[in-house]
Amino acid sequence: MFPKREERVPYGGGKPVRNGSGRKSRSERSHGERNHSYRERNHHERNQQEPQKKRSRKGGRKLNRNMLYLIGIIVVLFVVFLAVRKNGSAVFINEERVGILEDTKITAENLTETLESQLAEIVGSKVKINEEIKVEGIHIGGKNKKDVCTMEHLLPKMRNMVTYKVEAAIITVDGGKAAILANKTDADAVLTQLKTELLPEGGIPEDAKIDWVEKVEIMNEFVESTEILTQEDAIAVLKSTTETTQSYTIQSGDALYLIANEFKTTVEKLLELNPGADLNKSIKVGQVINVPVQKPKISIKTIETQVLTAVEPKQYQTQFDDTKPSSYQKVIQQGKAGQKKSTIQITRVNGVVIEEKEVSKEIIQEAVPEIIVKGTQ
Numbered sequence: 001m002f003p004k005r006e007e008r009v010p011y012g013g014g015k016p017v018r019n020g021s022g023r024k025s026r027s028e029r030s031h032g033e034r035n036h037s038y039r040e041r042n043h044h045e046r047n048q049q050e051p052q053k054k055r056s057r058k059g060g061r062k063l064n065r066n067m068l069y070l071i072g073i074i075v076v077l078f079v080v081f082l083a084v085r086k087n088g089s090a091v092f093i094n095e096e097r098v099g100i101l102e103d104t105k106i107t108a109e110n111l112t113e114t115l116e117s118q119l120a121e122i123v124g125s126k127v128k129i130n131e132e133i134k135v136e137g138i139h140i141g142g143k144n145k146k147d148v149c150t151m152e153h154l155l156p157k158m159r160n161m162v163t164y165k166v167e168a169a170i171i172t173v174d175g176g177k178a179a180i181l182a183n184k185t186d187a188d189a190v191l192t193q194l195k196t197e198l199l200p201e202g203g204i205p206e207d208a209k210i211d212w213v214e215k216v217e218i219m220n221e222f223v224e225s226t227e228i229l230t231q232e233d234a235i236a237v238l239k240s241t242t243e244t245t246q247s248y249t250i251q252s253g254d255a256l257y258l259i260a261n262e263f264k265t266t267v268e269k270l271l272e273l274n275p276g277a278d279l280n281k282s283i284k285v286g287q288v289i290n291v292p293v294q295k296p297k298i299s300i301k302t303i304e305t306q307v308l309t310a311v312e313p314k315q316y317q318t319q320f321d322d323t324k325p326s327s328y329q330k331v332i333q334q335g336k337a338g339q340k341k342s343t344i345q346i347t348r349v350n351g352v353v354i355e356e357k358e359v360s361k362e363i364i365q366e367a368v369p370e371i372i373v374k375g376t377q
Helices: 026-084 108-123 142-147 151-161 184-198 231-239 256-262 267-273
Strands: 088-093 096-101 127-129 133-138 164-173 176-181 209-212 216-224 241-249 288-296 300-312 316-321 329-333 338-349 352-365 370-375
Touching: 088 151, 096 142, 096 151, 108 127, 108 133, 108 151, 108 164, 164 184, 164 231, 176 184, 176 231, 184 216, 184 231, 184 300, 256 267, 267 288, 300 352
Parallel strands: 316 370
Antiparallel strands: 088 096, 088 133, 127 164, 164 176, 164 216, 209 300, 241 288, 300 338, 329 370, 338 352
């Protein structure tokens, strides 16, 4: 199996020692073939490894370039983010920008509430801002820096720029706005004073009922400050009158000029209000016509009761006696007046009596009729 000693290759890769004939032995030939095959295999492996090494080197260089690209993109994006990120809040009144705050958490609702609270302290009443306050995120940089301010600087500026409505007390009459006062205290004072002025001059009993003829209410609403009246002006407005019409039935003895005088108007006005009645020619008792009246904006109605003691006059009864001469006359029963107690309900509007009615009656003493006998012969 092993070559002979003289055929062995010396350590170090020397050529094998040939035998004396100079020809290669079989073992030498076999060994040479193995070396040749080994060299070819090594050469083939090196040829295969070379492209792989080249590809590996190319892949490394490509990976390095991709990493550089990625890092570059990240740096660019970070720079862009720093340039455009919203690090502040722009404040607008309607569409006009009034300032920039270095605060990204502020909201339009916060600003509106703060502004209305400050204005309420100044005017002494709740207020409602007319304009729309808006807040938008913004990047503070470049030209924007000059508009940056603090909240302490911005709020006074906004107070001077906005308009607002104030909460007021509105006196309504039958659902319509009649007078606007600064608050409910003023409105109550106006109605109290008005009642005093519209009541009868002599006063009314303590148990009298007092109420408005119309439905009078006080409600709160936001209004322009210029609409608010003083108490004196509100009373004057509520005491004012408007012209309206009412029906009138012609009485015996009436004439157009008398009717005009009674209702403080003119004959021409009566003719105007009754175009189809032909009042110029004649008027008839029982005829109904339109007459002008001044209706107050607000009226006070009082209902009072009075207890009156009245005398029931005596009644006379005559009896005839045909046995007596015609000159005969004799009182056979003395008459006597009676007495009754009546409860009267009196209704007044603005101090003027519009109705009186007896609601109860009690007889204190019955009346006694006086009886007289007369002769008929």
